[in-house]
Amino acid sequence: MANGQGQGYGGAGGYGAAPRQNPYGQAPYGPNPYAQPVPPPQPYPQQHPHPQQQPYPPQPYPPRQPQPVPPQQAHPAARQPYAAAQFGAPPHPGAGRPGGFPGPAPRRNRLAVLLQFLLQWIYAPLWVLALVLLFVVLILADYNGGGPSSDGWLKVNRGFIPPRRLRAELTGRPEDWERYATPVLARRIAAAEAAYAAGDGEVQADLGRVVTAGLALRLYRGLGADGVVRLAERYGWHGVASGTDAGHVRLARHFPAPAGLDVPAPQDPPAAPGTPWGPQPVRFAPLLPFVFLLQIVYVPVYGLLTCWVNRPEPDYWDRWGARWTVGPRAFRAEFTGSPAAWDRHIRRILKRDTDRIRAATRTPDGGPVSRIHLKRATYRGAGAHQALRLAAEQGWSLDPAYTPDPANSLRLHRLDRP
Structure with a gap:
């Protein structure tokens, strides 16, 4: 029995037959641009549709054919940074070590x-x-x-x-x-x-x-x-x-520079005798002439002996040798014990060191920062505080780069130029 389409049950166009893939693509209707494509049974569809027949939306992740890339020849100098970053630069002496310090030297025979x-x-x-x-x-x-x-x-x-x-x-x-x-x-x-x-x-x-x-x-x-x-x-x-x-x-x-130093100011009251900043005990005056004569032999022998002694203090002479010698300039001040004589001696040493700095730098002011070093023998009877007071009159002050050691020496500095 016909079903109105000219086909019966089980026929080519009847019920139970396979559905047609695109009924609008057959004559006399012509192509239908609004039709949705039916997924083909094969897993690799054709990839050459007509521009007017491009399906909407496109298939996800369409396979792409690899495009040949022509080889590009780069300059060797342009490839060098990349090669060094990938594989490292050629080894050379001192490379790869901290600070570039060289390694072991060649062995001797x-x-x-x-x-x-x-x-x-x-x-x-x-x-x-x-x-x-x-x-x-x-x-x-x-x-x-x-x-x-x-x-x-x-x-x-x-x-x-x-x-x-x-x-x-x-x-x-x-x-x-x-x-x-x-x-x-x-x-x-x-x-x-x-x-x-x-x-x-x-x-x-x-x-x-x-x-x-x-x-x-x-x-x-x-x-x-x-x-x-x-x-x-x-x-x-x-x-x-x-x-x-x-x-x-x-x-x-x-x-680093020393911090938290407790030092007296030049305008402070004088330090007490016997303290590190006060006057030190002077030697017995009648013995000074003998010390002055004996040191002519004592000083060279002392110098030869100290050359072979492993001493921890580089200023060994300032700390110990000067205790048993007396200079010709400090002889009168120490022999008389007069405060005025000690003041004249300190001012004379300050002037000598200042002139020496000016002569070394060949400038009237001596340089941006001038530094001098006063030994203990210079201010023994006057005290380190009195020497600091006299130095302040000429613009000198304690050097903040050094830890004060008034019992042995004074280090002073002066800003001669801004």
């Missing part, structure tokens, strides 16, 4: 080290004897000071290998060099810090001071400058660029 160690016990005493004879000849020949500009040939210890360093030289291992260089570095740092406590160091803009120390290459050859800097950081020091001097490693430490 073992045979040469052994020969030097064995022969030094013969040539070192002969070297010292030759130097003694040379000085005697120079003295007898009325030596006028000419000669070589460097005194390196006087340093016998530079060509001497101590037994403690022999192991490090032969093995070349960094741990052996570190074992040898650590106590040497500790002594150098202790000496530099003792020099700072005695007033050494370069004053900075923040009134702090920087002290420096150094080691020669022969003392850390197998450890390297970077290893020495690493050891120095344990003591609070840091490395400093040595510039063109590759035979040494430079170390420095910045000490």
